[in-house]
Amino acid sequence: MAATPPPPSLSLPSNKPFSLKRSHSLFHPPRNNNNNNKSLFSFNSNLRCEIKGFEGHRRWTLDRISDMNKDSTALSNSSTNPSSPLVSVSAVTSAAQLPTQNAKKVVLFFCAETKALAEKIAADSDAIELRTISWGKFPDGFPNIFIPNAQGIRGMHVAFLASFSSPAVIFEQIPVIYALPKLFIASFTLVLPFFPTGTSERMEDEGDIATAFTLARLLSNIPISRGGPTSLVTFDIHALQERFYFGDNILPCFESGIPLLKRRLQDLPDSDNISIAFPDDGAWKRFHKQLQHFPTIVCAKVREGDRRIVRIKEGDPRGRHVVIVDDLVQSGGTLIECQKVLAAQGASKISAYVTHGIFPNNSWSRFGHDNGGHPETAFTYFWITDSCPLTVKEVTNRPPFEILSLASSISASLQI
Incomplete structure (x- = not known):
């Protein structure tokens, strides 16, 4: 009789994302050994997982994995038997670090100010592909903008990472924001980490101009893509009532840092x-x-x-x-x-x-x-x-300042 194969072992490199394919997962054995899908783990036995902690929908901790084909006595003996099939694992990962066959592929465009953040977002998820835009100027100073291979994004989910740090850069980016949904794309998401006019939302005297309302109306008129209204992702907007400034042609998604x-x-x-x-x-x-x-x-x-x-x-x-x-x-x-x-x-x-x-x-x-x-x-x-890129450049490596990146939060939002 052939010897019983040793129980599966599991190790997680601490410096690499924890990724699984559905066909080779912790929860289902592979259907055949000739599957061309590559995976970090491969098992030929049923496994039981115990979830140690769960925070929201983005962070979870996998504490224990056991071979259910073994006797249940292995569970009680695991603490004293180093060869027990019970494996202890601690892994905390974002939703964007667990790509599956159903992950939405997103093409992400960005402006000059948001390049560093865009690169972090793309590094957080294999489902996000960065594309560049040519940002130029005519001799009179007006924008001269070109989207390379515009036909190549037809039918794709597209996002644009914006930074409205000044009126000049807002004027540069609005033409791109209005053009992308009209390129026969499947859906369009505008990621605007900081809504800049949020502190100008009140009218306290006749003649005051609520510029937050004006910008919200400007964004509410973004053309509808094939997939429907534009999604707007923004973080910690200054006044909660500003969510009601947006029209029906845009779907605001309010996130928090x-x-x-x-x-x-x-x-x-x-x-x-x-x-x-x-x-x-x-x-x-x-x-x-x-x-x-x-x-x-x-x-x-x-x-x-x-x-x-x-x-x-x-x-x-x-x-x-x-x-x-x-x-x-x-x-x-x-x-x-x-x-x-x-x-x-x-x-x-x-x-x-x-x-x-x-x-x-x-x-x-x-x-x-x-x-x-x-x-x-x-x-x-x-x-x-890093919602305000110009500030990040100024204070990086200057105590007491520390930067908490929104990259993983944005990456997860793009999968909604």
Whole structure:
């Protein structure tokens, strides 16, 4: 009688994405050994998996894999028997890192400012293919734009990664955004990580212009592709009511950078001593549900005579590593005032997170790095995403700033 083959073994290289084909998966044995599909794993036995953790739809942890063809006693003996068929695995991966036969292939175009982020998005998923656009100018300064091999994207799912950092670049990109859906493509997605006019959404006096509404109307008139209305992916829009500014010809998908912050906080050595501070009630309303597992501090601006000062409305920062959370920062005045009052009330460390680091006129230089013991004048960490590419270039490798990339979140959104 032939010897029984050894149980399957499983190892995961820590520096490579965990990818599986349906025909060779952890859950189904291969149908035949001559299948040309290549896979990281191949099994000839039924396997049982135990899921250790699940966060949302993008992160999961595979803790155990066992050979169900073996006696159930193997489970109880696995802790003492090193040759047991029970294999322990820890793998956390994004949805975009698990390509399947049904993954939607997406052609991603980008502008000059978003090239670095586009390359990260493509690296995150085999289902995304980068294509370039020729961005030129006529002698009079107006755009001279060309999409190479435009016929080659017919019938394909197409996305454009935009950056509206100034009125000039908006005018350059709008013609491309309007042209792509008309090239007989299957669907069109506009990825605009930062919706730039979001702070101009209110009319407080007759004659005020709500430019956020104007830009939303401009995007709402993007031509419909063969697959229907354009999908718009944007992150942490400043005012929640702005979702109602868009017309019926566009489908806004509102994402958040807060999951990136939560994962980063879990990696800190003092992760059990974190408190979240909101600089005003608006930030609390926007983010407190996503951060409800942390102790919370809410600040508020109050008027004293002719001055408006920041006070702690609720919460206790004493002895805590306090992380101030908001959607965006410009000059940084509110963050700094909030920092001062938190330090005065006993915070041991102060850090900050904003999804959009705008920092006009190099205002990022106001934020110093605290190596320890000076929370009243400097920040331990200042996290921003790469939604504003020009800022990323300025602050990369400049403590206290750290960049949390939106690449994996965008990659997953393109699969919706």
